[in-house]
Amino acid sequence: MSIVVVGSINMDLVVRVKRHPVPGETLLGSDYETHHGGKGANQAVAAARMLGRPQTPGKGGLAAAQSAGVRMIGRVGQDEFGNQLRNALKREGINVNATIPIAAPTGVAFIAVNDQGQNTIIVSPGANHRLRPENLSPAEFEGAQVVVLQLEIPLDTVRKAAELGKQAGAKVILNAAPAQKLPDKLLESVDILVVNESEALGLTGVLPDSPEMALEVARVLSEKTPTVVITLGEQGAVWVGPEGSGHQPVLKVEVLDTTGAGDAFIGALATAICEGKALPQAVQRGCVAGALAATRVGAQSSLPWREDVNARLES
Numbered sequence: 001m002s003i004v005v006v007g008s009i010n011m012d013l014v015v016r017v018k019r020h021p022v023p024g025e026t027l028l029g030s031d032y033e034t035h036h037g038g039k040g041a042n043q044a045v046a047a048a049r050m051l052g053r054p055q056t057p058g059k060g061g062l063a064a065a066q067s068a069g070v071r072m073i074g075r076v077g078q079d080e081f082g083n084q085l086r087n088a089l090k091r092e093g094i095n096v097n098a099t100i101p102i103a104a105p106t107g108v109a110f111i112a113v114n115d116q117g118q119n120t121i122i123v124s125p126g127a128n129h130r131l132r133p134e135n136l137s138p139a140e141f142e143g144a145q146v147v148v149l150q151l152e153i154p155l156d157t158v159r160k161a162a163e164l165g166k167q168a169g170a171k172v173i174l175n176a177a178p179a180q181k182l183p184d185k186l187l188e189s190v191d192i193l194v195v196n197e198s199e200a201l202g203l204t205g206v207l208p209d210s211p212e213m214a215l216e217v218a219r220v221l222s223e224k225t226p227t228v229v230i231t232l233g234e235q236g237a238v239w240v241g242p243e244g245s246g247h248q249p250v251l252k253v254e255v256l257d258t259t260g261a262g263d264a265f266i267g268a269l270a271t272a273i274c275e276g277k278a279l280p281q282a283v284q285r286g287c288v289a290g291a292l293a294a295t296r297v298g299a300q301s302s303l304p305w306r307e308d309v310n311a312r313l314e315s
């Protein structure tokens, strides 16, 4: 099984606030914390954890399967943050041969989380924006069954990665986050488009504020991409694809921090698709993983393991 993730790697600087500031306002928050993040890296970690916990670290067995399982293509700076982030991916069993340290600052995300666990995020892309289409080679996509992409790297790089993924015979999943207009040329190479409510609003001009409305919006988006999934936070997720359409409700959980919940969803979805599971099951696993991530603090630190998701599904 092989999942290739092409995307961003950020150090998250996180502060908790009672409420988010309005423009021009200064607020005092908690002590800041640093967490490993970046949508690309989070999704790679989420996918790796959905393969299961390594039982024999460093030697054969599941650990070896894991290192062959998820490959991360990205850029970090030649600085302390870059070092830490790349090593953290390695410890998860992710192949980082194509995660290259370069002479630019590592990407940083400035995150404020309020008392309801909702966040605002400003990303300084740094090295992530130096990953150019010409840096991608077909060899890096060889054997890929699923390619996972987001939009925190340049759009022309995302497009090239989608094309290389298609050429390699992989299913291409695009998480169109953060929201921006998507060229038709890119959508032609995408098999599964995943967006949340606000990204769906950005793409269609309609806010899907209920599962029924989200199904309508997903049908519109599926005119350009065969399968569309819209995540709806506490209302779960809807999907529309060649095998039909449906709504998956979500577990009720106590939300502490929603950072990384969307990435947990994508990682679980990608692993399930790679394992040949049908879309409704893949979406169900994504919803459970996302809900569990929202109960924990941080991005990569909050991502659940396969065993956690299975235990929830069994109960």
Ligand code: RIB
Residues within 6 Å of the ligand: 008, 010, 011, 012, 036, 037, 038, 039, 042, 108, 109, 121, 123, 152, 259, 260, 262, 263, 299
């Ligand atoms: O999806 C959450 C992620 O968005 C954070 O980890 C942050 O780095 C930004 O990329």
